[in-house]
Structures are given as C-alpha cells and as structure tokens.
Amino acid sequence: MTDAWHWKSAREIRDAVSAGAVSATQVVSDHLARIDDVDGRVDAFTQVWRDMALEMAGAVDAKIARGETPGPLAGVPVALKELFCTREGKTSCASKMLENFESPYDATVVKKLAAADAVFLGKVNMDEFAMGSSTENSAIKTTKNPWNLNCVPGGSSGGSAAAVAAGECPISLGSDTGGSIRQPACLCGCVGIKPTYGRVSRFGLVAFASSLDQIGPLTRTVEDAALTLDVICGKDPMDATSADLPATDFVGGLTGDISGLRVGLPREYFTEALNAEMREKVERAIDVYRANGAEIVDISLPCSDYAIAVYYIICTAEASANLARFDGVRYGFRHPDAKTMQEMYVLSKSAGFGPEVQRRIMLGTYVLSSGYYDAYYLKAQKARALIKKDFDAAFEKCDVIAGPTSPTPSFAFGAKSDDPLEMYLSDIYTISVNLATLPGMSLPCGLTDAGLPAGLQLIARPFDEATLLNAAHFYEKNRGFDMGRPPIA
C-alpha cells in the first residue's frame, strides 16, 4: 500500500470503490483507525458513528456486489458539522442547550449524501450555534488546528476543517453564515466553498441567520468540492428559498481552461488590515493567473467598510428569532430549578446558551426593538443592498474576484476570545459574500514561515459556481507547489 486510504481524495476513493479495487468497508475502517490515531490530539469529532459507518459501508459493498450502479460518492467517508439534523446520534449545535437533543428527521443534505452512497463517520465540532471564528465557543470540546495544536482551527466549522486537514475524512460538511466554511478552511489549509444562497437546501440545517446561512463542503481538493456540490445542490420543496435551476455538472466544468478569465482585485481587500505574509501568499497566487493569461483587473468595493457592522445587525436580528424556540418547553435543556413559566425561560436560556450566543441574542433583540428598528435593522438592510450593488458593478469588469480569505493566519487559543470585536474582524473579507448572496471559496495558497496555512478567496457571480470552481481548480493544478501535510501526520 503506497498511501493510506485516508489521504486519498473522495474522487479516488469513489473510483476505487466503484471499480471494486477496494471495499467501502476497508476505506471506512481505515478512516476510523485514523480517527482513533489522531483525533485524541485534534479533537475534531464530537461523535464517531462507528457502527453506522460500517453498516453504511457494508450496504455500499453489497450494492456493488449485486451489480447495481454505485452512487457518485460510493464509499466516501463524510463528517457532518454538529448542526445538521440527523436521526442518528445527537444534533447538539455544540451547545449545552441541545447537548442531548436527537432530531426526529434527517436534513435534506444528509439524505442526499446518503443517497449518493457516502458513508457518515460522525459529527464534528463547531462554535456554539455557528457563532464564532475559532471554535472556542463550543460547549463540547476544544478543537485544535492540525498544523499547530496550540492554534485554533478557525470557525465556526472548525471541526469540519480540522478533520479534513488531519486526514480523518476527505469531505466534511460545514455551514457558512459570514465565513464559517471559508475561514476555517483557510486556517487549516483546506478547500472550502460557500455556494450561492439558495444553491443548497437549508432544510435540516439548524438556523443561525436564515438569510445568510448556506451549506457547503470542506475538502482537500477542488474536484472533491465540485463532486460534493453536484450531489447536495438543487431545489428542495422543503426549502422555499432554494433555487430551482437545472442540474449541475461542476465536475465536468473543471476544464483546466481559463482563457479570457478576468480576475478582479478589490483594492479594499489589500490594506494594512491584511497580515503581510498572508498578503504575499495571496499575491503570489494571483500571479499564477496573471502568468497564465488571465486578465487582472483593479476593482473597488467601496462599501466593504460597512460589511461587519451590517452583518452583525442582520445576523443577530435573525438569530434572536431563530434561537427563541430553544426555551425548554418541547425539547432541549430545561433548568431543573424553574418553578414558573418565566423562570423556565430565563433560567433555561441563561444556563443553556454560552456567552457569545447570549450576546448575539441580546444584540439582535435590541436592533429589532421598537424605536431602534429603523436606525439599525432597516438601515442595515439598505446598506446590504448597496454592498450587493458594489459586487454587481465589479462583476461588470471581471468574472471572479480574488483576495485573501482571512486577514491573519491561525492564532493561539485565547488570543482573541476575550475581545469579540477583534474576533469579528476575522471575517472581514468573507462577510460581504454572504450579504451579497454570492458563491465564494477558499483555497490553500501556501504556508507562513511559522508553518500555518494561508488562503486565497475567490468570489463569483450568483449561481456561477462553475466559473468559480474552474478558476480554483486551475490554480490548484498550476500553483507549482504542494501544500504537504500537517505535522500531525
């Protein structure tokens, strides 16, 4: 065996399993062994579904033995962020509020992955209710960055990124409200894509901010991201906001041809706020496009400065309503000391939610309150429209926008956790993409001197994931270096 199955791509695994070169059971066993081996140090997994994984793998093997056509993710191990509803195991959202919650149904994406013959390894850690940029807000455990165990994996899909980076699974599913797929992908040296709002059904994704949330994969290759997206996207009758568009073939769109591609560089993304080493890596990545005939265009996104303020009004407003249902009445944590209805609400929420979640609920309640609505929520909605307009104008001049994913590489535990505003700046380059409902992705583009990954962010027009993935794939094939594996390997 030249290389363990756990370092193979999803595509390689799928092809080998489908061809009968390896059994799904063997692939899955290999990954379970890998989890046993490294997860004690990485702490990405919150639940490992050993029995279920082997059962699902056995079913795939049986299907192939019967001569049936295996699905496009046959035997591919997948990890799910803690906020996807699954009938198997718990759906805790990394919160004490839901620590024992079992969902009565499977999320649409979970059903789609299962129908494609993927195999679930279990669930991975996150910031509580997806609120955070370091996964330090998890009520379950502290996930480490496989490139440096003293550093954060990013967040909120930190467990998803760390698991993929550490070779525990080739695909993990995350969710991205303001950068929660792309920023941890960047910090852990993975590929992470947030599709256009409406591309992927949100049914069964525990909501943080409904107008911003979108599901996407974290992988080690662009092709695997395309492969996963082809499986999970599409109109869902259970999600009114999912888009009804023709079936996709993102994998088939990875042509290696970028002739005529115009790459826009927003000047607002290359300022002092950007760490010098990150900037250098990103500029070198852009050179790959320049050197291969792409047209590099200077663009401006003048409203970028308002993005964080707008985001923290809209996302908290929506979250304050979305999280209202966690009240101890029907499910989840109910404080044992509560004697009255009022106490049930106050005590359960105070003890069930962590400080960042409580902060956001209070912020959101405030900006929606009578007398403040116009000044905050309504104004933020207007600013959101302007931010979208900036992108519309920019896409007159270019086909993809390139820039950094994160202003800094990964940082040490505790470095920003006492300063929420500093932590919020981690998403300074990713938030606008959610506000403008665009597709965006992060690609590894080198390591800093300290050995921490840097990430290139690409952004495309609404529903133009094909161009986005093709451009990303081109970079990946032509960047001229190998990211290598994190030292945990």
Add this chain to the structure above:
Amino acid sequence: MEYEAVIGMEVHVEINSRAKVFCGCATNFNAPPNTNVCPICLGMPGALPVLNRDMVDKSIAVGLALNCQISRWSKMDRKNYFYPDLAKNYQISQYDLPLCHDGRLEIEVDGERRVVGITRAHIEEDTARNTHTLGGGQSGVDFNRCGLPLLEIVTEPDIRSAKEAYAYLTALKQILQYLDVSDCNMEEGSLRAEANISIRPKGEAAFGVKTEVKNVASFSGTQKAIEFEIARQEKVLREGGVIEQETRGWDADRGVTFTQRKKESAHDYRYFPEPDLTPVVVDETWEQRIREQMPELPAARRKRFESQYGLSPYDAHVLTLSRSMADYYEAVVAAKADAKKAANWVMVELQALLSGDKAAIEHCKITPENLAALLQMIDGGAISGKIAKDVVVAMYATGDAPATIVEKKGLTQISDSSVIEDAVRQILDGSPDQVTQYKAGKTKVFGFFVGQIMKATRGKANPALVNDILRRELEK
C-alpha cells in the same frame, strides 16, 4: 350628553385547507392531541416553512369578495413573543404588507344600508392550544392547532352599534360560506371574532379609549357583549370615571364582560421580514384565475333571484342566506317546478322539517328532483296540497320519491266524478236537516258538506271536483 359607539372588528378565520399553512399536516378538528404534528409545526431545529398555495388562493378569494385590493407583492413577517403555545416563539404573520387591503362590505340593518371598510386581510399561522387541567400543577400543549391556516380580517372603526356588528359578522360568514373557504364554526374556533369598542360624545371626531372583547362563542353573544360594553363604558363616563384600555372576556351566564388582561406597556413584537419565505407575488393572471373561479356571491344572487324568479326581496333574501339553500332552491326550479311555489315549499315546509331536526340542507334526504315532482303532482291534480304536506314529511323521513309514497299509502287523489258523486249523495242523504238549511239560504253549511266528504274520502277527493258536484247536487 349623547354618546356614540365606535366599533372595529377583528375576525380570525381558519381557512379549510387540507394541510396546515406551512407544512403538510392534516387540519381536522377532533384528532387526539399532538397527532397532527411534524417537525415544521413543532418548531423543531432546522425545520423550514413553505407557504401553502391553496391558502393563498382562498385568501385572495376572500379579499376579492370583500372588494379588497390584492397586493401584487406582499411578504410574511415574524411576530416575536414568548408563549408555550407558540412553537418557534415567533408567529409567522403579515405586518406592513398584507395580502388584501382597502376593501368594504355592505350590510343592512333595519332596512338601512351601511358600508363597513375592510382595512386588511392577512395570512398567519394559528397557535397551539394550552390546557391547564392535567393536574399536578402540569400544563399541556396540543400542537394540532399550531400552524393551522388563519386569515385575519380587520375592519375600519366604522361600526356604530351591536346590531351592526352582528350584521357585519353574519354578512362576512355568509360570504365565507359561499366561497367554501371555512367551516365558520365558532364552537370549534374556526371563526373567532374580537370587537374593539369605544364610545365618544356624539359629534366628536376623536376616539375614546377602547376595550377589546374576545373569546365570545357566538355572534349573538358578541352582540350582547358589545351592548353590555357600550352601556358599561357609558356608565363609567357618566359617573366621571375613565375607561381603561384592556382586554375583556364575556361571561355568557351572567351576561357581563369582565377584565381579562390590563394593557401593560404596549407589547413590542419586533416584527421583521420572514427570511425563510420568499415574497408572495400575485400577478394579474393569478388574481384573474381566482376571480373566474369565484361563485356568485350572496348580494348578486339575491338580486338575480328577484329578477329571474320574480321573488319578493324577502324571499330572495331568505333563500340566499346560505349557498346550499340557494343551490337547492335553484335545483328544484331546474327540475321544472314553478319558481314561486318552489320558493314557498323550500322556505316553509322544508325549512320547518330541517329546523325541527337542526339539520343542514346538505343532509336532507329529499332530493330537489323529488320536491319538484311533488309540486308537479299538486299541479297535475294527482294529490291535494293538503295531502302533499303529509307526503313531504314521509319523503323527509325516507328519501322516497313522492309517487312511491302516494302509491304505498293509497293517497292518490280521487278525480273520478262517479266516485265523488256517490260520496256526495251519501253525505246529503244522511244530512237532511243541513240540506234544508242550505235550501233556506244558509249557504254556510256548504263548508260542512265539504268537510264531511273529505273526511269520508280520507282527504283524497279532488277539492275542485267536490265543490262542483256538491253545488250541482244541492241546486237540483
């Protein structure tokens, strides 16, 4: 000083869609607690609402029937408040852009026409039902009702009396039933009326402080509650008191309203647009489609009954009170019955039978065709009108055709002159005193002879023939 009442009505109507407004759960009333539920109406994590199109169709129909503007673009909003009967702790409703707005409904009170402005009609989801009768300090929540499709219809403060409020509710219910969009069953809560009541010195433009009366189980109860409330407010003001803004309930047994909830500082519902749902866009084609499917509404049907069937305004009014009654009447006429006679029979004989049974005409065993056949038998002289009244009772009980009943009971009218002649002679022969009286000019005894003859023929003798033959025999 004379006072004037200012009343606005808010009516919540459960629309009779087969599915709830945002999920596929059933909507039947009597299901065991928490059986018509799913992750969506239970507000489980990750579940999303999808708007039921049938609900929108029916809401547009109501809007059109109430002469409303239908919004080309409206949206759903979240109304935030905490209560255990609200699964998500927000209610999906419509705030500033309702589906229907600016309509009007004409009502008639004591022969006088009045127009009630309809401010808006908007879509929302019903809440669950809390129960506090489980014992042990426990409360229960039944989520079967949570997510039922509700249309809230709000009037302008145009109503001036309890009677007008009653007339408004009756006219509204009539329209809803014509449209077949709701059961309108107040006992099951599928129609809930709330009245906002204030009074002011007559002639004054400013409104007084209002109270809200809710949870009344019938229209007549609502009328009584409003009457009481107007009198109560007047008494308070005359005695120099002030009206407090509050929600009041109605004690039907004692016939009084009572304080339910004092208005604390106004509730801040923190409305904002529901991000899980796309805007409701009703283009002209959609509105037109609903318009074309609309049945004839009560007012139009009333007028047509007057002109087409030559009915009096009163008869037309009574026959169009319910769509099913009007449909029945028209089916009788269509089966070739005389329009005016059919009207009388439906309104008097049939209605009496139904009322006696508290039955709805939909469940009446007499088919319109059979009722028409009965009327034809009277016209054709096969039975008398008097016999027909007995026949219709039998038809009501059995559903049999009139001919079958007449035959079975031997009720066919005797129109054979020789048979009647025999009967007449027999009676005259047996009543020499009365014959003498008649011949002496006391013609009143004619009626006595008719009665005797009918008695002898068990009412089956053709009355016209009896008259003719009797007169002829007496004149001999």
